């Protein structure tokens with residue numbers, strides 16, 4: 624059921640449902656989330672079932688603001704506080720050590736918890752209504768079936784889950800790709816997933832160099848909050864961030880990334896192989912070749928992120944078999960978009 628009436632009554636209805644252990648799809652500025660009361664392991668279990676997602680994959684817990692952080696996190700390093708002050712509410716998730724006894728299922732059993740304060744006004748109003756009912760945080764992964772493209776419109780959520788699910792309609796998501804994720808348990812910022820907030824912006828705010836997951840850490844060990852995993856073998860083999868699985872964010876059609884100079888030749892070849900009307904092209908280069916379904920890629924990274932997932936879904940709706948995408952520039956502004964495209968292409 625789509626909730627798109629008055630903000631106050633929609634949020635009251637959604638908060639009632641969440642407080643009684645039901646799932647509600649909610650808008651955020653990044654993508655829509657499939658939310659449950661983070662304090663109820665039973666409610667959170669339904670998220671894993673609905674998405675078809677393995678239950679050891681941790682979910683992000685959404686909070687109203689920084690004041691709710693100590694409820695979920697047992698320690699917060701200075702640089703994480705700086706990041707919250709600078710970027711919250713907004714598209715930034717921080718991984719912090721989890722306070723024992725809270726949000727166990729939401730954290731997928733890990734000793735850490737991912738926290739984010741969303742800036743979308745509907746999400747903020749909902750979190751306030753939830754707090755009035757004793758619900759402190761909302762566990763919410765993106766509201767798509769496991770391995771599929773994240774939803775940026777209420778209609779995308781309904782396409783994956785049908786019309787029985789309560790969906791709070793907040794219009795098109797402004798950012799369009801999932802939040803930047805920074806692990807704050809390792810003594811300094813480690814970028815687990817790129818997003819609109821760039822590594823550069825994190826470095827500028829904290830004065831610390833951003834590390835990548837594979838990189839050796841040379842942070843000051845005294846400031847490291849590194850936490851012992853519950854079961855080291857399971858955590859090592861289970862992906863910490865499902866957004867880091869290679870084949871993720873995939874449309875049904877095969878996605879190929881092409882450098883700009885190769886685009887015309889590759890499009891012509893694909894057209895010969897799969898036939899007219901079956902090749903989608905998403906590029907900054909104008910490609911008005913007959914038989915291709917060409918869509919212009921914005922020259923600005925934020926504008927591109929905003930429409931990226933809706934564009935991939937549109938190609939699927941057109942039943943194309945192959946999507947050729949012009950590889951975006953290798954600069955930091957584009958890192959989030961590039962990451963999602965590489966994952967989409969990885970399952971081709």
Ligand code: TXA
Nearest residue numbers: 653656681682735736737764765801802863864865866
């Ligand atoms: O923008 C977003 O982040 C959206 C909206 C709804 O907030 N949510 C989202 O959730 O993308 P999801 O579940 O699709 O991705 C959350 C990512 C996963 O890759 C998960 O593994 C990681 O966050 N994550 C959550 N808690 C974690 C933890 N304790 N340690 C490591 N990674 C964690």
Ligand code: MG
Nearest residue numbers: 764765773866
């Ligand atoms: Mg997701």
